[in-house]
Amino acid sequence: MHNKTLTELSLGLQAKTFSSVELTQFFLNRIDQHQQLNAYITVTPELALAQAKAADQRIANGRSDLLTGIPIAQKDIFCTQGVTTTCGSKMLANFTAPYNATVIEKFNQAGAVMLGKLNMDEFAMGSSNETSYYGAVKNPWNINTVPGGSSGGSAAAVSARLAVCATGTDTGGSIRQPAALCGITGLKPTYGRVSRYGMIAYASSLDQGGPMTRSAEDAAIMLQAMAGFDEKDSTSVDMPVPDYRAGLTKSLVGLKIGLPKEFFGEGLNDDVAATLAVAIEEYRKLGAEMIDISMPNLKLAIPAYYVIAPAECSANLSRFDGVRYGYRCESPVDLTDLYTRSRGEGFGKEVKRRILMGTYALSTGYYDAYYLKAQKIRRLISEDFKTALATVDVIMGPVTPNTAFGIGEKMADPIAMYLSDIYTIAINLAGVPAMSIPAGFVAGMPVGLQLIGDYFSEDRLLNIAHQYQQVTDWHTYIPTGFE
Amino acid sequence: MSLTADDVNKIAHLARLGIDKQDVAAYANDLSGMLDLMTQMAEVNTDHVEPMAHPMDQAQRLRADAVTELNHREAFQAIAPQVEAGLYLVPKVIE
Known part of the structure; x- marks a missing residue:
């Protein structure tokens, strides 16, 4: 079954x-x-x-x-x-x-x-x-x-x-x-x-x-x-x-299949690459045509993502305050203690790491260098896709x-x-x-x-x-x- | 760029996020590693590039200013940590 x-x-x-x-x-x-x-x-x-x-x-x-x-x-x-x-x-x-x-x-x-x-x-x-x-x-x-x-x-x-x-x-x-x-x-x-x-x-x-x-x-x-x-x-x-x-x-x-050279370069395991080559060959048998393409800004995706995603996460997760729903710490002494400890005890390490990163990227003096810059890089990456998918x-x-x-x-x-x-x-x-x-x-x-x-x-x-x-x-x- | 333990404590305060004392050095190290990744971005000229906030570049959709939700106060307060007489309770703010 x-x-x-x-x-x-x-x-x-x-x-x-x-x-x-x-x-x-x-x-x-x-x-x-x-x-x-x-x-x-x-x-x-x-x-x-x-x-x-x-x-x-x-x-x-x-x-x-x-x-x-x-x-x-x-x-x-x-x-x-x-x-x-x-x-x-x-x-x-x-x-x-x-x-x-x-x-x-x-x-x-x-x-x-x-x-x-x-x-x-x-x-x-x-x-x-x-x-x-x-x-x-x-x-x-x-x-x-x-x-x-x-x-x-x-x-x-x-x-x-x-x-x-x-x-x-x-x-x-x-x-x-x-x-x-x-x-x-x-x-x-x-x-x-x-x-x-x-x-x-x-x-x-x-x-x-x-x-x-x-x-x-x-x-x-x-x-x-x-x-x-x-x-x-x-x-x-x-x-x-x-x-x-x-x-x-x-x-x-x-069918026109684009193969970006940036996807098949250094860092890709040889056996994985060989397996994918066989799969792509299968598409050739189905009548598709392969075209080598380049997407030069792909390498910037990780730095841009690790500004944008943590920035949005730090804003989204600010709703978890121990007041309306979710975890609340024991015996808070004042409101700041309630927020700080509820969030500190309720979130795990990776979440905290991203909240910290996002808070930093959005803080006074760093916004332009990180968040705005990352949004501009995002535009460049998106243009790479538009250009590639036009052909x-x-x-x-x-x-x-x-x-x-x-x-x-x-x-x-x-x-x-x-x-x-x-x-x-x-x-x-x-x-x-x-x-x-x-x-x-x-x-x-x-x-x-x-x-x-x-x-x-x-x-x-x-x-x-x-x-x-x-x-x-x-x-x-x-x-x-x-x- | 590297962050110090002091920097981490300041950021944690901005986020109202409690972090264990013994973890501060590790966070400083991790965040510094992330910032190192980001130096790649500074090398790219983006002078005439429009920032992209949203994949669809669409304007925020508007709707008529009409009541669409019923009052669910009781259902929402049923999952709150502490409520009394329809109010959310927090430690005393004003002495």
């Missing part, structure tokens, strides 16, 4: 081969059996079974859609009414969301079943899932390695089949990098495509939610449910949502320089951790959509291929990913012990 695709499960539910209650119980049992991965922060069996029962009723009444009765899991960054929503932090350990994120609301409307809330780096700040207050998630392909982050619980759960599919969010690579390291398909949509309402903010001009699935076809179904204008999100873009599944079967003959249909490259690293390996050196996001960060600064799809293995560990498209070209990216998945089977591999 767990190896069936979303489409197959949906057909099984419609044909009443099995019920949503049976399917949901099956996944709840798997979650229970594989707790060692630490993929979930909160499992919601009662809610899931109640939703499954309602879904079965809806199917019986003939009012179902593709997601009705499908057990999915939500990254614990999406506010879920009546359910603990921690964002991976001690700060929100006692926080029961008083309302639903729009993404949650949309899945509820589609009749999907929520199995629980998935582990993540604290406030989505991290590339390994090790900054979670609830402990590191383990990579199902090798439990001594990280699943990536910040949507590490989502990637591990989908890879180990502890949910049919999951949501993630991506500020600097947090969907694509864990998808690559866990061998699944992940899509970061164009900024503004998926509502951010109720998605706990880290860096508001970069954050975007998206699907994490086993195939491009599953991602198309999930994105169909997630995408669309939302008046509750002031940066939501009011544009029609295409039929993502309808576009999957288009031929790739004549090619899609840009391809690595997602990560290496396969998954060991748990604990990079925690002592935050800068080394930041540098591992070299291929994903520029995409968020520009705001364009990008995917990671499974493209092979190096020493038994998954490698992801990154596909980057023009603004609002998710349909084309899904098509390009789907066509590859029709002629390869990397996306069907299951980690040992989870078959």
Whole structure:
């Protein structure tokens, strides 16, 4: 049952081969059996079974859609009414969301079943899932390695089949990098495509939610449910949502693929490079044409990101003050002590590091040198994408320089951790959509291929990913012990 | 550029963020490392480049000035650390 695709499960539910209650119980049992991965922060069996029962009723009444009765899991960054929503932090350990994120609301409307809330780096700040207050998630392909982050619980759960599919969010690579390291398909949509309402903010001009699935076809179904204008999100873009599944079967003959030399230079592991070369060759067989391009400002993405994201984070996280919700310290002596200790005790080290960095970058005398400068660099990076995407249909490259690293390996050196996001960060600064799809293995560990498209070209990216998945089977591999 | 322990304490105060004394040196070191990364930006001429605050360069959408939310005070205060008679409680500010 767990190896069936979303489409197959949906057909099984419609044909009443099995019920949503049976399917949901099956996944709840798997979650229970594989707790060692630490993929979930909160499992919601009662809610899931109640939703499954309602879904079965809806199917019986003939009012179902593709997601009705499908057990999915939500990254614990999406506010879920009546359910603990921690964002991976001690700060929100006692926080029961008083309302639903729009993404949650949309899945509820589609009749999907929520199995629980998935582990993540604290406030989505991290590339390994090790900054979670609830402990590191383990990579199902090798439990001594990280699943990536910040949507590490989502990637591990989908890879180990502890949910049919999951949501993630991506500020600097947090969907694509864990998808690559866990061998699944992940899509970061164009900024503004998926509502951010109720998605706990880290860096508001970069954050975007998206699907994490086993195939491009599953991602198309999930994105169909997630995408669309939302008046509750002031940066939501009011544009029609295409039929993502309808576009999957288009031929790739004549597709122009741009290969930026900056993506294949120093720093990229040789075996990963060789694996990607084979994947790109597959596209040539499908009729695509390769074009060498250059994006000279890509190397500036990390410094620009580590000004802009912390600056926005320091502003966004100022709301956690120990007064209205979340953690409050014991016996504060005065108001300053209440703020300072509640925040000091409630936030972990990586979050504090970024708040400090952002506060510094925005402080008097440094604003122009750091924040304004970074915003100008952001423009240059964005122009690189516009120029490249005017001549090619899609840009391809690595997602990560290496396969998954060991748990604990990079925690002592935050800068080394930041540098591992070299291929994903520029995409968020520009705001364009990008995917990671499974493209092979190096020493038994998954490698992801990154596909980057023009603004609002998710349909084309899904098509390009789907066509590859029709002629390869990397996306069907299951980690040992989870078959 | 490198930051001192004093700098870190000042920034932490601006952010109303308590940090453990024994961690101050490590934060100073980490932040200095981040600032080193940023020197790359200073080498790029951006004189005539418009800063980019948002990927879509869109104007803030406006809406009619109408009531759209109901009063959820009780639901919101149910998750607050300390409330009394509909008010959020904090330590005494004025003696």
